[in-house]
Amino acid sequence: MVQKTPVTAALLDQFGPTVVLTEAEAKAAYTLDWRGKYPSDALAVVRPDSTAMVADVVRLCARHDVAITPQGGNTGLVGGSVPTQPRREIVLSLERMSAVEDVDAVGNTMLVQTGCILAHAQQAAEAKDRLFPLSLGAEGTCRIGGNLSTNAGGINVLKYGNMRDLVLGLEVVLADGQVWNGLNRLRKDNTGYDLKHLFIGAEGSLGIITRAVLKLFPRPRDRVTLWLACADPAQCLATLNAFRGRLGEAVMAGEIMPRIAVEQALSRIEGLRPPMPDTPPWSLLLEVGVFDERGQINETIDAIVQDSMAAGLVQDGVIAQTSEQARALWQIREGVPEAETRAGPSIKHDVSVPVAMIPALIEEGTALLERLYPGSRPVPFGHLGDGNLHFNLCAPAEAVGDPEREAHFLAAWGEINAAFHDLVGSMGGSISAEHGIGQMKKDELARTADPVGLALMRQLKATLDPENRFNPGKLI
Numbered sequence: 001m002v003q004k005t006p007v008t009a010a011l012l013d014q015f016g017p018t019v020v021l022t023e024a025e026a027k028a029a030y031t032l033d034w035r036g037k038y039p040s041d042a043l044a045v046v047r048p049d050s051t052a053m054v055a056d057v058v059r060l061c062a063r064h065d066v067a068i069t070p071q072g073g074n075t076g077l078v079g080g081s082v083p084t085q086p087r088r089e090i091v092l093s094l095e096r097m098s099a100v101e102d103v104d105a106v107g108n109t110m111l112v113q114t115g116c117i118l119a120h121a122q123q124a125a126e127a128k129d130r131l132f133p134l135s136l137g138a139e140g141t142c143r144i145g146g147n148l149s150t151n152a153g154g155i156n157v158l159k160y161g162n163m164r165d166l167v168l169g170l171e172v173v174l175a176d177g178q179v180w181n182g183l184n185r186l187r188k189d190n191t192g193y194d195l196k197h198l199f200i201g202a203e204g205s206l207g208i209i210t211r212a213v214l215k216l217f218p219r220p221r222d223r224v225t226l227w228l229a230c231a232d233p234a235q236c237l238a239t240l241n242a243f244r245g246r247l248g249e250a251v252m253a254g255e256i257m258p259r260i261a262v263e264q265a266l267s268r269i270e271g272l273r274p275p276m277p278d279t280p281p282w283s284l285l286l287e288v289g290v291f292d293e294r295g296q297i298n299e300t301i302d303a304i305v306q307d308s309m310a311a312g313l314v315q316d317g318v319i320a321q322t323s324e325q326a327r328a329l330w331q332i333r334e335g336v337p338e339a340e341t342r343a344g345p346s347i348k349h350d351v352s353v354p355v356a357m358i359p360a361l362i363e364e365g366t367a368l369l370e371r372l373y374p375g376s377r378p379v380p381f382g383h384l385g386d387g388n389l390h391f392n393l394c395a396p397a398e399a400v401g402d403p404e405r406e407a408h409f410l411a412a413w414g415e416i417n418a419a420f421h422d423l424v425g426s427m428g429g430s431i432s433a434e435h436g437i438g439q440m441k442k443d444e445l446a447r448t449a450d451p452v453g454l455a456l457m458r459q460l461k462a463t464l465d466p467e468n469r470f471n472p473g474k475l476i
């Protein structure tokens with residue numbers, strides 16, 4: 001029997017049991033985060049199907065002084081999408097607002113409800129021969145509202161930017177239940193503050209984004225995918241720059257992986273095949289979009305590879321000849337995080353530095369982490385061209401499977417994060433490149449952020465959400 005509180009009774013009374021879930025089993029999938037690090041509960045999970053209903057829910061919660069955690073696909077990696085105060089919070093899931101309302105192939109825009117799954121938005125664009133370029137490992141599950149609220153990155157930032165760069169307009173439900181209609185399709189609009197940017201990357205702390213106008217792009221006719229073997233990160237970076245220098249905007253992705261990451265993926269994810277007989281010290285995975293004839297670009301790519309080999313930047317290389325081969329190469333990259341999870345506990349970092357500093361970050365970061373926890377295994381991989389690495393630290397091999405030693409390793413999480421973030425800060429970097437702050441990095445943000453900037457953020461929060469209705473206990 002579920003205990004009814006005044007707010008759950010009122011929610012059920014107004015919206016009915018299809019919208020309002022109160023049973024523990026029904027709520028379970030919404031109250032545990034993707035990593036299983038922040039188990040929680042909620043008074044109810046509420047699943048509105050229109051902007052007007054979202055506004056009604058916000059007003060009802062205000063009357064009952066109940067807080068709201070907005071949720072998309074619940075794939076966030078920093079504990080931002082689950083409640084921190086289960087006794088006075090509901091989860092507001094956008095999953096029933098999943099429509100693609102319009103695709104404008106002339107104006108290159110798309111209007112979606114923010115519960116739309118990212119892969120569905122990509123498919124709707126493709127059906128009109130357009131590209132919506134945001135692409136990330138969770139794209140079959142994450143939703144546009146979550147992508148907006150975390151300012152998601154992924155593999156195509158190099159060419160298209162992150163989510164912030166892919167938005168023209170938003171509709172947002174504010175803390176007092178008002179609806180801000182900023183559903184702008186304009187490419188040029190200089191009429192004061194660009195309010196949409198307040199809500200993008202705000203992690204649901206300032207308002208609930210209900211609809212969005214997204215930018216579309218010409219769809220590449222084809223793609224060339226290459227796996228190149230390099231001796232060190234500096235060679236990877238020089239090679240990436242050689243490609244960008246000669247192919248410019250056609251280079252869509254540039255991912256770097258150390259040997260340990262590739263070997264973990266090959267040994268722990270079923271069905272993956274090694275791209276080359278010996279795993280190189282460093283691998284560079286490149287994707288080049290073909291917007292015209294493939295023949296011409298193939299010749300240029302061959303020439304760049306030959307030149308890079310002659311210059312000693314690249315030791316070996318594989319160019320996918322079919323889309324299946326290309327897929328197989330990407331599956332290795334996409335398998336890295338899952339393989340790392342299967343390989344035992346790891347301490348996470350999602351950081352960025354100015355791109356030119358990446359080799360120094362890898363060298364100094366690796367030395368620092370190995371010193372902080374002897375025997376541990378740094379695994380820096382990710383979006384080289386964006387200066388963004390997932391610089392994770394795997395437990396010492398001999399600790400894996402031993403609960404006491406694993407717990408000892410994980411107990412060092414905070415101390416290791418702090419020392420590593422200080423190194424990143426000294427290089428002019430960021431402690432969160434693409435995953436956001438959520439619960440996980442809240443204290444680190446408070447410790448490392450510019451105090452004036454932090455105070456401004458708090459003023460904004462107090463102005464837009466004076467009663468701390470939206471996503472309390474996250475971000476700031």
Ligand SMILES: Cc1cc2nc3c(=O)[nH]c(=O)nc-3n(C[C@H](O)[C@H](O)[C@H](O)COP(=O)(O)OP(=O)(O)OC[C@H]3O[C@@H](n4cnc5c(N)ncnc54)[C@H](O)[C@@H]3O)c2cc1C
Pocket residue numbers: 034069070071072073074075076077080081094114135136137138141142143144145146147148149150151152153154155203204205207208209210337434435471474
């Ligand atoms: C396998 C895997 C790979 C990943 N790869 C990447 C990657 O390459 N790049 C990257 O950037 N991230 C990556 N992520 C992280 C995650 O997928 C992204 O952060 C994604 O944008 C979250 O979307 P979501 O719909 O799941 O949001 P959720 O997890 O549901 O929510 C995330 C945050 O947004 C808020 N929110 C959600 N919807 C709304 C809304 N409509 N209005 C206001 N606030 C809202 C929530 O309150 C929360 O604070 C990955 C995750 C996984 C599991």
